[in-house]
Amino acid sequence: MRWSRRASRSSRPLQLDPAVFVTAAEELGFTLDDAQRQAIDALATTDRNLYLWGPSGRGKSWLMAAYFAALPTDRKGRIHFHEFFRDLHLAIRRHGNDLAAALEDLLGALDVVCFDEFHIHDPADGKFIARLLPALLDREIRVILTSNYQPQSLLPNPLFHDDFVPTIELIEQNLTIVCVNGPVDYRTISNHEAGFAAGLWVSPGSPEQVHHLGLNPPNSDERTILAPAGHPVHVRRAADDWLWIEFPDLCGRTTAPIDYLALARDFQKWVISNVPDLDTAGREPAQRFVNVIDVLYDRDVTPVFLATTPLDVLTNGAQLPVDIERIKSRLGQLGRIESDKAEF
Structure with missing residues (x-):
């Protein structure tokens, strides 16, 4: 995606009528399941940071995309986590290894940022995220993540997992955790x-x-x-x-x-x-x-x-x-x- 420059911060609530998701599902010919409805409630009726996780094909990315499309503001961004990592490393170099300045460069014009496919397997990525996450959560911005992993399963390698536990605890303390585990893998149809x-x-x-x-x-x-x-x-x-x-x-x-x-x-x-x-x-x-x-x-x-x-x-x-x-x-x-x- 292209990162826009900082504008004056909006006070607009980042909430939606849940009926938006019902209509979007009907247009695609499917009915929302209970797990998706629980996620919709967390997405649409609060401004809290959110961590959507669950098996493949249960609609996590679709829910995020529907929320993102319906949100009536241009102060929003959605990006694959791999791509954000690339852009952030480049921005950090531009700003002389200043993480806060790099985040301001990328996220300063946004009120909500949506990250697809959040996962951590590489220990070096884990160390960087341990540095990134506190700085990200300090910003006045709503953070929404989708993942195939519950927080406790991030960086599963037993040689490195314990060192990452404080970051997992930070996720659990600052993001609402919702499991999207409905009975249908929609990618099979x-x-x-x-x-x-x-x-x-x-x-x-x-x-x-x-x-x-x-x-x-x-x-x-x-x-x-x-x-x-x-x-x-x-x-x-x-x-x-x-x-x-x-x-x-x-x-x-x-x-x-x-x-x-x-x-x-x-x-x-x-x-x-x-x-x-x-x-x-x-x-x-x-x-x-x-x-x-x-x-x-x-x-x-x-x-x-x-x-x-x-x-x-x-x-x-x-x-x-x-x-x-x-x-x-x-x-x-x-x-x-x-x-x-x-x-x-």
Whole structure:
């Protein structure tokens, strides 16, 4: 997102009529469940900071998006937490390592900020968030987070978790914690019409399948190196809103979410070829693949995965990355072409 500059602070309450959510749900053809109604009450009828957590596909991001869209002010911001991290680190550099000045730069014009997909697995991120969170909560701004994890499950590595407990306690003391755990995973009922859900999982990714899809494989002279966020990323083709990239180049090299975010900004359709099962890929490439899926989903990029394995067995094996259930849920929205079968 683009961060706007500071304006005079508004005194407008950040509350809504809960009927807004009922109408939005009806327009999409579904009925709100009890867990969603509890979250709506916390979102719409108070100004308190809020932490929405629960299993994948239960509507956390939809609830946040509906609140954000209906809020009658332009003093609001919504951003994926990976992207906020990138912007904040850049702002801190600009302001000589002054965190408060960096937050003022990014958030000074806002009365409410919504962070999607809040999670912490990396100890270095945990240390930074322990520094960030008190400064963020000191500001006159409503903070809303969505996460697949209850606060006590953040930074689960037992080697580092205890050091993060004071930050967890700060979250629990300053944010209303609401579990959104309704019975339906709404991502399993996608109509595959647009965006990420219009993508395909194609296995085994044979030349015949590629030809049948009308895809024209890149020539060797189309290979190039992009640097969308300053790091080199090797791609097979980058043209006309299409990006064609090999899994080893995207996830086998030292790439990061800031690279995927920048690429998703520039290319709305991706082909990712030679995708192996995640056990074969190895722990770090598999975790990067998880981050790629999060970014493509969040940016509603339409992907075609040319994979060596059917989607149902992608996650078989012992070395599965964290957040795998969320990723399985998101990939489950894709249409499938597996051997001579097709599911749309």
